[in-house]
Amino acid sequence: MFYQLKIAEEKDLGKLSGFVEKAGVSSEGFESLIDYFVMMENGENEIVACIGVEPNNENGLLRSLVVSDKLKQAHILTLFQSIQTLAEQKGIKNLFLVTNKEASVQFLSLMGFKEIERIAIPNQLLTLEHIRGSLEDENAKIMVKSS
Incomplete structure (x- = not known):
């Protein structure tokens, strides 16, 4: 199957919010962060994966990673590489x-x-808020990658 990566735009807001909410992930704040999201779409322009970064000065918090179970690890790797490039x-x-x-x-x-x-x-x-909520889980692990 053919998949395409793209940076989300304002016109994608409803579709992107619906995709992550269906997976049980909050879409809070998407309106102001829409151009900080990378989406992967299939040939029918349906979202099959997404990830965003919430900026905070020169730091960013990766958030809202949602991936369809149809994707392979290589697709997820490409998604991460794309969000890293966008963040840079x-x-x-x-x-x-x-x-x-x-x-x-x-x-x-x-x-x-x-x-x-x-x-x-x-x-x-x-x-x-997103990081504070995530850290409430005592099993949560924090990771960082610097460019």
Whole structure:
């Protein structure tokens, strides 16, 4: 199957919000972040994956990763490479993420993310509601990749 990556635009807002909400992920704040999202669409222009980055000075928080079960690991890798490129273009130097899945930690480590202690999270990043909510899970792991 053919898949295409694209940076989300305002016209994609409803479709993108519906896609992530169907997966049980919050779309709060998407209106102001729409051009910080990368979407992967199939040949019928249906979203099959997305990821966004919420900027905070030169830091960014990866968020709203939703991936269809039809995609292979190579597609997910391409999605991550695309969001990293977008973040760099927007002046973001450090990409942070929060995960509670051990399998994700291994995959992300291969892509250059390093696990850090909670104490190492920049204070300004802790002002983002999304990270505060994610850190409520005691199994949450924080990772960062610097450009």
